[in-house]
Amino acid sequence: MMAPLTEQDRVVIIGAGHAGGRAAERLRAHGFAGGITLVGKEDVAPYERPPLSKSVLLRSGSEADTYLQDLAWYAGNRVTLRLGQLVTRIDRDARKVFLLDGETLPYSRLIIATGGRLRDLPVPGADLDNVLSLKTMADAVALRARLDTARRLVVIGGGFIGLEVAASARALGCEVTVVEATERLMGRAVPKEIGARVAAVHEARGTTVMLGCGVQALIGETAVNTVVLADGQRLAADLVVVGIGIAPETGLAEQAGLETAQGILVDDQCRTSDPGIFAIGDVACHRARAARPVESWQNAEQQATRVAAALMGCPAPELEPPWFWSDQGDLNLQIAGTPVHWDGAMSRGRMAEGSLLLIQMDGQQVTGTIGLNAKKDMLLMRKLLKAGCPVDADSLTDPEQPLKKTVMAALRA
Known part of the structure; x- marks a missing residue:
């Protein structure tokens, strides 16, 4: 050393x-x-x-x-x-x-x-003038300028960046289509049911979400005007954003x-x-x-x-449980913890009522949680994850039991 x-x-x-x-x-x-x-x-x-x-x-x-x-x-x-x-x-x-x-x-x-x-989109036309990505400040400034005049945006990739761009573009008045090659949104990070709920939120805003759709080519002279999908469908576009990781x-x-x-x-x-x-x-x-x-x-x-x-030879600070968030318009998604899988996860709340928590447990210990529009609840769940203490699953998921009361009781035990 x-x-x-x-x-x-x-x-x-x-x-x-x-x-x-x-x-x-x-x-x-x-x-x-x-x-x-x-x-x-x-x-x-x-x-x-x-x-x-x-x-x-x-x-x-x-x-x-x-x-x-x-x-x-x-x-x-x-x-x-x-x-x-x-x-x-x-x-x-x-x-x-x-x-x-x-x-x-x-x-x-x-x-x-x-x-x-950035991963490149390996199809003909990916280098056309109005095919953009978003990673740097320069990318954001360039995309912002294009969004001032764009009417039809196609976002290739249904991950976090693609969905955040889609939400912002929709708020600016663009017609937006999200094309995702797999069968669910944010597939590497969230279970299918969360992906489906997020898709429903975007669709309710007027965004078209197309799942299981690969891209075959981008067509145009100097700029894209058509996105050709793997099944032959054609989407009109005057701006394309690629967000495939x-x-x-x-x-x-x-x-x-x-x-x-x-x-x-x-x-x-x-x-x-x-x-x-x-x-x-x-x-x-x-x-x-x-x-x-x-x-x-x-x-x-x-x-x-x-x-x-x-x-500097100082003691290492304590690690916090992994935590990530994505703001997609008025939808806030948060993920905390590192569960092996999300199979059998329990839920608290309903999106129809404004917010939802998905909770994964190993015995009496929380290993991961996902929140949709549940910022205050996620603060509590992150404390529980960090402490690693046992908690009663029925109390966690019972909407009649205040979550704060359940979490604080577990932390004090």
């Missing part, structure tokens, strides 16, 4: 996104007085991504509202920003990072926070000889197979606890905090 950082040390962070930006903040908060350099391929300072598909598209918030810190913070805290820069190589033996412009950055410790790259950006790590699988493999301290290199955020995959990286706001926050503690 390496010694904690001193003021003579230099930390280089590759990736100036949410996780990378927070890591720089946490290092300074822990008292690190040495050099910190943040290298990012985007030309903007670190920002949070969740608002891109909501407030940025809807113009209910500005781009500046998403920034983790303003530029003055980085200058005042001696964090050097190298924005609009690509890292071409990591030399582990020399402990140097090489940039595309020829600059070389020496490091004492290296943090890789390169996130993920991301793949962890492991290229630099692989070139450097670090161990990777579904991401860069890390331990509890976010340390890679090289003791001087750490990985956090969407690119990092825990060796024991996950089959793939965890793509969430919470994960970026937690790992940034843990890596800073590890580098």
